Amino acid sequence: MVGELSLEQFLSRYNTEEACADYLxxxxxxxxxxxxxxxxxxxxxxxxxxxxxxxxxxxxxxxxLTVGTVMEGSHTALQKWFHAIFLVSQPSPGISATALKKEINVTYKTAWLMLHKIRRAMSEADASVQLSGIVQVHDACYGRPYNPTHFTHAEEHPLLVGVNLNEQKEPTYIKMKLLVEIPREKRINRQEKENFADRYIQSEESQVEFITERLKPRKLKKGYPIFTIAQRWINETFHGIGGRHLQAYLDEFCYRLNRLLQKAPLFGSLIQCCASSKAVSYRTIVGRRKRFKPKQLADLPI
Incomplete structure (x- = not known):
């Protein structure tokens, strides 16, 4: 697997389509x-x-060569795909579609689709790993500043944060998942907790602690400082994200963070999961059948 590379090393090693094809x-x-x-x-x-x-x-x-990868069906050069994957894999600060468009000289639509296909590969990689051992799960809310009124605001996106902890109570792996159903009242119901546990936590020999009451001190929530970093990263890098694609951006943040916690090379691990994840269409990503038109470009998140 390729280790961490500087930009100069990357551009020198993958400077032709043949070099990229050989590595793929x-x-x-x-x-x-x-x-x-x-x-x-x-x-x-x-x-x-x-x-x-x-x-x-x-x-x-x-x-x-590209069948069965995120690049399947794409007419974009492998060099540009590798460059995009390299830029996404950088520890900080990430890259938006607007910035990627300029970096690799593609249209905004192409840059946006490439990034979402890469994020889908990250999501699939995360889905293959379950939390286990000492696990803490708590609530969080992305969006407008929290106001403890009775009902959930449309711009608030409640989620559950699951954290694997070592014996020193330090995070070793993290997941952030939006709720399947948005609660009308500001509390996480029992069904949502059970759904999270069933999908993301190994049931055998796991010590699970749920902290879902908002009145609990945040210092008890081991994943909350990480969530605040994720929220700031999304807002500063992508200038705010709506609910439709928010999960993809949370998955990207968690993927990058988990690889750092595991001390795994980001570029090598990301390009490997992109090489083993099937491509998805624009229609699948946006969840509707309407065709992409030029006048819709302004409506896309960056």
Whole structure:
């Protein structure tokens, strides 16, 4: 796996489509080519296309280098994809679609889709890991400053923060998940707690503590300082996010933080999960069938 690289090292190592294709091949087939249909290892390679095409020598099945990755179906150069993944993997401060558009010279629509596809890969990587051992779960609220009135405001987005703690009560892994249903009153109901535990916590041998009352001192909530950093990062880097895509940005923050807590190289781990995550369409990301039109560009979050 590639370690941490400076920008100069990255640009020197991945300065051609061939260099990017070679590394993607290693990520896709770390032990050499394997046909997805018959598991044969011999292949013929077609190099007349923009990217190599691999044909199984036994069953003649043809495999594209980008099939099964976030780059599948994209006409954007691999160099630009690698550059985008590198920029996303930087410890601070992250990158918006507006900034990425300028950095890699693509349209705003392309930059926005690339970032959301990368975030989807991060979300899938996070979904494969469950909290276990000592786990604390508490409430938080993204959006307008908290006002303890009776009902939840439309600009408030309540969520649950789950934190793995070591014996010194220090965070080792964190998840932040929006509630499935927005509560009318400012409290987390029992069903939401159970949903979180069922989906994100290993039930066996886990010591789970729920702190969901807002009147509890925040110093008891081990993940709350991290949540405030996440909220500030989203607001400063992306200038505020609506509820539709908020979970994707929370997942990005958690992915980056968890890799730092695990001392794993961000670029290497991110490009590996992008190489093993299937691409999603614009329609799937936005959750509607309406086609993307130029006049809609101004309405997209950055």
């Amino acid at each position: 091949f290693q990520m896709k087939w770390p032990e050499g080519f394997v046909c997805t249909r018959c598991s044969h290892r011999q292949y013929y390679m077609t190099i007349t296309r923009r990217l190599p095409l691999y044909e199984c020598a036994r069953c003649r099945y043809q495999a594209s």
